[in-house]
Amino acid sequence: MGARRERVKVLVVDDRPENLLVMENILKPLDVEVLTAGSGPDALSLLVDHDVALVILDVQMPGMDGFEVAEVMRKNPLTAHVPIIFVTAISKEEQYVFRGYEVGAVDYLAKPIDTHVLLSKVRVFIQLYEQKRELKEKTEELERKISELEETKRKLEELNRKLEDLSSLDGLTGIPNRRRFDELLEMEWKRSARNGTWISLCMLDIDHFKSFNDNYGHLEGDECLKKVAAVLKRGIWRPADVVARFGGEEFAVILPETDLEGASVVGRRLREDVEREKIPHRYSSVSDVVTVSVGVAGCIPPPGSLPSRLIEEADRMLYEAKKSGRNRVVASPSPLRLG
Ligand SMILES: [Mg+2]
Incomplete structure (x- = not known):
């Protein structure tokens, strides 16, 4: 059980299909499943069904921009901890406008995208995600073992009670019960x-x-x-x-x-x-x-x-x-x- 793991998922959001293709190609060397969304609402609906390690989020999108998507994610407990890399062409001074998200879970990447920088950033987040997942699995396994032990102990006690009922001697002192x-x-x-x-x-x-x-x-x-x-x-x-x-x-x-x-x-x-x-x-x-x-x-x-x-x-x-x-x-x- 638990030996075969699902591949880590990364969601890429960009309003331009050619950008999505480029991104998919960049991420290919990593052993990850790349999900893509062409708009903010599409991204949010994908996040309902998929547990992703990271969202690479285009800031400039028509309708709902990247910061608005992040704002919705922040408010939903299911997505509030999913790290985000904002991809933006805006100047450094205009960056860091998105606040209130979990510390360390937000990063920025300037356009045009530097393949090497993107890959190294994504790798860091995936490593973190895998470590988190491993800890969670170990915790769950421990909890399962504990509850199994408790169940065994309960059964043993019940058995001992039954045995003692059948017997005429007190289990502890050996004299009549x-x-x-x-x-x-x-x-x-x-x-x-x-x-x-x-x-x-x-x-x-x-x-x-x-x-x-x-x-x-x-x-x-x-x-x-x-x-x-x-x-x-x-x-x-x-x-x-x-x-x-x-x-x-x-x-x-x-x-x-x-x-x-x-x-x-x-x-x-x-x-x-x-x-x-x-x-x-x-x-x-x-x-x-x-x-x-x-x-x-x-x-x-x-x-x-x-x-x-x-x-x-x-x-x-x-x-x-x-x-x-x-x-x-x-x-x-x-x-x-x-x-
Ligand atoms: Mg765009």
Whole structure:
């Protein structure tokens, strides 16, 4: 793509056909396509359809003269940057009457035309045009590549999300994800309701995790989440107990056959375990290491009830723990009442 380039176009405008012929002959040694126009209006209409590198413009023409053509070009954003060589027989003092055009884009050539001078001037403008075109092409190619990369990245992220949805494990920490947590909690909840036994839940949240991320960066933030997940996983011993990533910097621990008191013991131990891990956190207001706040709730579920209220209650206790200073455990004062 883009290997084959269109030939550079040069527009020559002169009211006398013999002058156009002469000009075409002069320009022959250059590898350019020469367009010709016999009047100002013809030139302007050609400029609508063609991207030209240069206009060689006769000043003295009947009807619309060269300066008027240039004036119209200047006002049109499509042609305002096209360089012009005015060809004129008027004296040097009368030149430079055309103003307001892009600096460096205007030149003058006296009649009778000196072939050598004309060719060297045209060459300069064509070189500039080609350099500009090359830059533009490179910019466009870069932009295309960038948008391709962005598209690939977007697809990858979508794929990862789908994979994670299919999986029961959290991609970052390797512990059960939210989806798996919901399944397990429902299962344990129903079992407890059937058996008339306790079930408790600890909700844990890393203190000042946002400022951790903001100050240490997201990669360090991810490392922190992994470490905390590993500590929590290590701190759970009984086979039915489950620690899951609830979302963001929040973790949840399902404790079947555990009353509020037992769950509080587990919660306190996990809080201590995280603190003892000594993950530096210079931007926390409660400690110089990473800590967690813990909310605990539990009940013996009545038959036919749903576990969502247990999550709400544990979350409410977590909020209390945060509000009362963080790095602490707050347990619900009484079993959750349902129905
Ligand atoms: Mg003329």
